[in-house]
Amino acid sequence: MSEGLVWLGxxxxxQAAKKALADTQLRRNLGKATGTIRDKRLRVCxxxxxxxxxxxxxxxxxxxxLRHLPRxxxxxxxxxxxxxxxxxxxxxxxxxxxIVAELVKATGEREVVKVxxxxxxxxxxxxxxxxxxxxxxxxxxxxxxxxxADDRPSHILVPAIHRNRAEIREIxxxxxxxxxxxLTDEPRALAEAARLHLREKFLRAKVAVSGANFAVAETGTxxxxxxxGNGRMCLTLPDTLITVMGIEKVVPTFAxxxxxLQLLPRSATGERMNPYTSAWTGVHAADxxxxxxxxxxxxxxxxxxxxxxxxxxxxCIRCSACLxxxxxxxxxGGHAYGSVYPGPIGAILTPQLAGVGHAASLPxxxxxxxxxxxxCPVKINIPEVLVHLRAKEVDAKRGRRTPTVESLLMRxxxxxxxxxxxxxxxxxxxxxxxxxxxxxxxxxxLPGPFHAWSDTRxxxxxxxxxxRAWWQRTHPxxxxx
Amino acid sequence: MRVAxxxxxxxxxxxxxxxxxxxxxxERLGHQVxxxxxxxxxxxxxxxxxxxxxxxxxxxxxxxAFAGYDAVVTPSGSCAAMVREHHPLLAADDPGLRRAVAQVxxxxxxxxxxxxxxxxxxxxxxxxxHRVTYHxxxxxxxxxxxxxxxxxxxxAVKGIELVELPAAEECCGxxxxxxxxxxxxxAAMLADKMRHVLDSRxxxxxxxxxxxxxxxxxxxxxxxxxxxxxxxxxxxxxxxGEAR
Amino acid sequence: xxxxxxMLGRIRAALADVPPExxxxxxxxxxxxxxxxxxxxxxxxxxxxxxxxxxxxxxxLVAEAGxxxxxxAALTERGVRQLVVPEGFRAGWLPTGPFxxxxxxxxxxxxQLDAADAVLSTAALGIAETGTLVxxxxxxxxxxxxxxxxxxxxxxxxxxxxxxxxxEALERLDPRRPLTFISGPSATSDIELxxxxxxxxxxxxxxxxVTE
Numbered sequence: 001m002s003e004g005l006v007w008l009g010x011x012x013x014x015q016a017a018k019k020a021l022a023d024t025q026l027r028r029n030l031g032k033a034t035g036t037i038r039d040k041r042l043r044v045c046x047x048x049x050x051x052x053x054x055x056x057x058x059x060x061x062x063x064x065x066l067r068h069l070p071r072x073x074x075x076x077x078x079x080x081x082x083x084x085x086x087x088x089x090x091x092x093x094x095x096x097x098x099i100v101a102e103l104v105k106a107t108g109e110r111e112v113v114k115v116x117x118x119x120x121x122x123x124x125x126x127x128x129x130x131x132x133x134x135x136x137x138x139x140x141x142x143x144x145x146x147x148x149a150d151d152r153p154s155h156i157l158v159p160a161i162h163r164n165r166a167e168i169r170e171i172x173x174x175x176x177x178x179x180x181x182x183l184t185d186e187p188r189a190l191a192e193a194a195r196l197h198l199r200e201k202f203l204r205a206k207v208a209v210s211g212a213n214f215a216v217a218e219t220g221t222x223x224x225x226x227x228x229g230n231g232r233m234c235l236t237l238p239d240t241l242i243t244v245m246g247i248e249k250v251v252p253t254f255a256x257x258x259x260x261l262q263l264l265p266r267s268a269t270g271e272r273m274n275p276y277t278s279a280w281t282g283v284h285a286a287d288x289x290x291x292x293x294x295x296x297x298x299x300x301x302x303x304x305x306x307x308x309x310x311x312x313x314x315x316c317i318r319c320s321a322c323l324x325x326x327x328x329x330x331x332x333g334g335h336a337y338g339s340v341y342p343g344p345i346g347a348i349l350t351p352q353l354a355g356v357g358h359a360a361s362l363p364x365x366x367x368x369x370x371x372x373x374x375x376c377p378v379k380i381n382i383p384e385v386l387v388h389l390r391a392k393e394v395d396a397k398r399g400r401r402t403p404t405v406e407s408l409l410m411r412x413x414x415x416x417x418x419x420x421x422x423x424x425x426x427x428x429x430x431x432x433x434x435x436x437x438x439x440x441x442x443x444x445x446l447p448g449p450f451h452a453w454s455d456t457r458x459x460x461x462x463x464x465x466x467x468r469a470w471w472q473r474t475h476p477x478x479x480x481x
Numbered sequence: 482m483r484v485a486x487x488x489x490x491x492x493x494x495x496x497x498x499x500x501x502x503x504x505x506x507x508e509r510l511g512h513q514v515x516x517x518x519x520x521x522x523x524x525x526x527x528x529x530x531x532x533x534x535x536x537x538x539x540x541x542x543x544x545x546a547f548a549g550y551d552a553v554v555t556p557s558g559s560c561a562a563m564v565r566e567h568h569p570l571l572a573a574d575d576p577g578l579r580r581a582v583a584q585v586x587x588x589x590x591x592x593x594x595x596x597x598x599x600x601x602x603x604x605x606x607x608x609x610x611h612r613v614t615y616h617x618x619x620x621x622x623x624x625x626x627x628x629x630x631x632x633x634x635x636x637a638v639k640g641i642e643l644v645e646l647p648a649a650e651e652c653c654g655x656x657x658x659x660x661x662x663x664x665x666x667x668a669a670m671l672a673d674k675m676r677h678v679l680d681s682r683x684x685x686x687x688x689x690x691x692x693x694x695x696x697x698x699x700x701x702x703x704x705x706x707x708x709x710x711x712x713x714x715x716x717x718x719x720x721x722g723e724a725r
Numbered sequence: 726x727x728x729x730x731x732m733l734g735r736i737r738a739a740l741a742d743v744p745p746e747x748x749x750x751x752x753x754x755x756x757x758x759x760x761x762x763x764x765x766x767x768x769x770x771x772x773x774x775x776x777x778x779x780x781x782x783x784x785x786l787v788a789e790a791g792x793x794x795x796x797x798a799a800l801t802e803r804g805v806r807q808l809v810v811p812e813g814f815r816a817g818w819l820p821t822g823p824f825x826x827x828x829x830x831x832x833x834x835x836x837q838l839d840a841a842d843a844v845l846s847t848a849a850l851g852i853a854e855t856g857t858l859v860x861x862x863x864x865x866x867x868x869x870x871x872x873x874x875x876x877x878x879x880x881x882x883x884x885x886x887x888x889x890x891x892x893e894a895l896e897r898l899d900p901r902r903p904l905t906f907i908s909g910p911s912a913t914s915d916i917e918l919x920x921x922x923x924x925x926x927x928x929x930x931x932x933x934x935v936t937e
Contacts (some may be wrong), residue, residue: 019664033918053758064752067743069736083901089729098805141924142915147756158915165916187916191924198925203835207768229911229926236869237835247732252749254900258892259758261906265855269914272776273855276926278869278904284903286832287868302735308742327652331669365663367656367670368529370623390531410527414535417490417522418542427494442702452664455700456671460495467488467497471516478515 007333012361017328024174029164030333040270041321047272048262057259059379062315065252066305072217072250073296079220083282085292090244096297097128097203100209100242103293104134107240115224115231116140117211118156119297119316121340122353125209136209137201139230141194148175151188154334154342154470157268157320162333165190191228198230208234208289212245213317214260215294218253221281222294226477227266227274235278241289243266246297248314257273260317263377267319300353309388313348322382328365337362348385357396363389421467427466434462485515485547487555487564488590490522496691499556502718503592506605507554507688509718510596514554519546524571525563530658533571540571544581552588554595556714558621558689561591566624591621592714593630593689603633608721610640614683615713616697618673618690619652631689631713638716646686647677655696678708686710757860761889763853770934773887776856780909781922782930786884789935796820796879799931800843803877809833809844811867818881829867838874844927845879846872849904851887852894852931856909858882858932859894861902869903878907878927883935 005267020026045051065072077087090096100120104112112129114120114136126136126147138147142160146153149171155160160168169185172193179193210231214223224231235241251257265274283292305311323329323343334342339350339359347362363386372382397404416422437443438461446454453459465473484507488500506517509513523543524536543564545551555561568586572578596602615635621627635643654660654670676699686701688694691712698710726734763772774784787795797820800808806825819826827833827841847865848858858880860866865881872878888894898904911926922928 014663014665017663021665021669029917037914037918048759048762050758050762052653053755056755057758060754064749064754067740067747067752068749069740070733071749073733073736089727089732091728091731095728141913142916144917157890158918159920160915168916187913187919188923190916191913193923195924199839202925203839221900221904227911228913228915228924230924232869232873232905233925236873247736255892255895255896258895261891261895262758269918269920271908271920272779273852273857273906273908275780275908275910275912277904279900279904279906281901281903284862287862287903288870296732298732302732302739305736305739311739313847322921327654327670328663328666331666352543361662364659365666367619367652367654367658367659367667369619369652371619371650371652374623376763387531389527390529392532394531406530407532410530410532410535414527414532414538417524418538420519421519423490423493423521425548430494444703452661453699453904455664456668457696458702459699460498460695462495463497466498467493468516468518470497470501472518475516 013338013365014338014361016338017332017365020332020336025164026162026333027331029162030330033158033161034330037270037324038453041267041324044266044270054259054263055377055379058263058377059315061251061256061259062378066248066311066314069247069250069305072252073247075217076215076220076250078284079218080294083220085220085282085294087341088293088295090295091298093123093299096123096244096295096299097125098256099295100125100244101134102130103240103242104129104207105132107207109419110275111135111137111205112207113137113139113201113205113234113238115208115210115226115234116143116159117209117244118120118340119211119246120209121153123244123297125244135179136430137198139198139202139234140226141191141228144198145171146192148172152335153340155320155323156318156341156343156345162335202233202237205238206295207240207242208238210234210241212243212249212252213264214257215245215249215312216254216257216389217250219281221279223257223277223279225274227269227276229276232276232278235280236288238289240291242293242295244295246298247301254335264317264319267321267375267377300355304352304353307352310348310352310385312380313345313352313385316349317378319377321377325371325375327371328367328368337365343373344382345380348389351389360393363393424466424468427462427468431462431464431466435464482512482551483515483549485517485550485553487520487547487553487560488516489555489557489560490693492556495695496712499691499712499714502712502714503554503556506714506718509602510602510605512600515640517546523560523563523568525560526657528567528571535560537571540582541578541583542567543568544578544585546584548581550588552590552595552599553585554590554592556592556689556712557589557691558618558625558627559692561589561594562620562624564589591625591627591689593627593634594625596634597630604637605634605717607638607717607719608640609638609716611685612642612644612683613685613687613716614644614646614678614681615649616646616653616686616688616693617649618688618693621689627689634713634717637686639715641716644681644683646681648673653693653697654674655693657692660696671696675700675704675706679706684708687713687716689713732926742819744787753839759890760892762804763889765920769853769889770884770887772936773851775930776853777909780856780912782909782932784932784934786934786936788937792818792881792933792935793820795933796845796881797822799879799933800824800845803843803929805843805877806844807841809838809841809871811844811846811865811871813844813864813866814847815865834885835870835874838870839874843877843879844875845881848880848882848886850894850897851882852891853887854890858907859898860905860907861898863902869905872905876927877929879933881932881933881935884937887934
């Protein structure tokens, strides 16, 4: 495994998925939540008759940024520094964790409040801080649920999507010391309990850690998009703010945000705008933190950038629309993907961040139905990257002394299909074999390698005469063509 | 107009009736169809599973077999998408092949596209007195963007009772080798698709791709649901007196 | 070698396919999306009111002559006792009523802000299409904590401060100021992806628009 990408050590996707599929409560929770959000998203996106133009613009902006990333990062560094912030560069997770831990220790504090951030989850910051004796309090409601339950996030935007209200009530009652005794499973009551639980932590916090949705190269402005106000609390009340962001989050100009701020909330929660977006530029006199650190994180991103097809995954703005429309994600949930990045985007991001050979089953965890590509607000062609990564995976195995069974089958298939005559002969043989095992025109359950298909599906018995044979019989005059 | 039929290896081997239906239908509409015998497979299974070198000889074979036709019609949205979208990519490193693919690929049409866009017909004179629901397969829907074309063709069929399929646009879980590599997820998706088919109370499920129909039909058959799967071409080819 | 040099070196190596003479502006960015979806003139104000209301915040349109009374009524209705009023809030707009006014001079502590019932502020602008208020710490808005800790936020906006949509809003904003985009009260979609209002930020938001 690549150093630095949190990897849960779960089994390969098909096995993990099988386990998840058996959890009927999980299936119900996921089905309800993704169904709710899908309808809302379609409704608000349909309000904008220029949605496709916005997507095209966003895709082009991401392309421009990635192709000229050094320039934008240096510009960002200069503008943040000029505005009173300090910029750090972290080549991998270990370095990022070390930088943050040292910055916290330098304040003399032993606890931090955190805004939900994928980058800090990816590097396992909370665990690294704990090893240094620093307690990190997650303040996003869903992250709090996950943290209290010693659970793992299963969705990019809604990390506790695999839990329903009744389960969340139980987690609060058993794990949250100040939860009211008469707590109900009403979402409003659960949100209120979280408010009371975290209030005092916000008021006393001296150090906060956040991620960033966007950082503007031109001005040094950093943005956090959120809903609950926990972000505003963390970004405003403490003396010290440490923001960890992947290098791909930079955008060229402040005006470019007009595209992304229209696309992101609608794609994420199906709202025209999320309740709160905070934007700050360095430090502001007598308003908010007096010390601001920005940690720029690589951790596999430059390796991803090397791949001219795969690099488009770095355009991701973490909206989760692809998860919510994915028929595979909807049925198995996020844990089966074994990464903080689940769903279709995770299936192309995780193997790239971790390196070929790791997470080898993820590019195959898709039917290539294309719903993710249609939903993506920055037009990442996820099916294209999936197929590209499959080819890389297959090519990586080609050098082996013993070829895989699959590769032998594929090669044999090409041998047959490369010649119409060989195909004709194979069809005759297949029709004969099919009639031997078939009953009443159907082939039922089969043993051995065929059982994966035939466990739940019949196969038709191949007809005695292929189309090709029929045509040659009925159009003899054309057979010399 | 010289029209060639691209039957696809899958239909050729397992569903010859679909190919015969396309021939019958086009001849009824006054068009002669050729079947170039040099054709085999578009290479989609290899390409989608990551075996690009194995797919390339099939791209070459396809371009050679169908060179010179004004139009190539195929009863498979998935294979049409493979040729139009991915053959150019597989041919990129070979200038000769690239030129050949650039000639042929844009002329490949899925059946409903061919009928509506190329021939300009929606009423093909079919008769099919059954309760039918339509599953828009993913590649027809999202790669070819065939949209309403199959439904416009079906609505013009005499005697048909067309009923809506709930959650129609959701994938059936086939996905080529996905059904074998991830059999449990595939079966879960199939179960939901079958539930929607049964909820529609249709007696026939149709689509523009026999691969998806094989998958859904295989599940419906195993459960003895009594719902048949029939390719769109076979419905459009059916006429009074011979309707099955 | 520093990590900075390491990372920039890796990025340059990764982008070997980008011609050295290519400039960022050579990557064309189409900009044919709309500057606004909210129509023009009076439509904009109607759209703003409708969209703010969608978030379960209230919007009232009042003439300046009736403003003080409207603000006083809103505060009384919500039972406000301790009201934070940021510096620069126009004295002539300040209502009187059964509440104490807290000024942020000297700076109020977080405990004082937490104990306050409400904040009465202005805003930099409003965005009609998304029903958003933008605060930029200008006169009558104060530092960010003032509009965050009190549980009730009453915000006054002049009609001419409402723009149609995000592109128009960003044109008018200064990124060197701390900016807060507010669309309705605090909310969460974390439980079953269903939106509920009221978590950490103000749980109640009322907007009053001064029409002339």
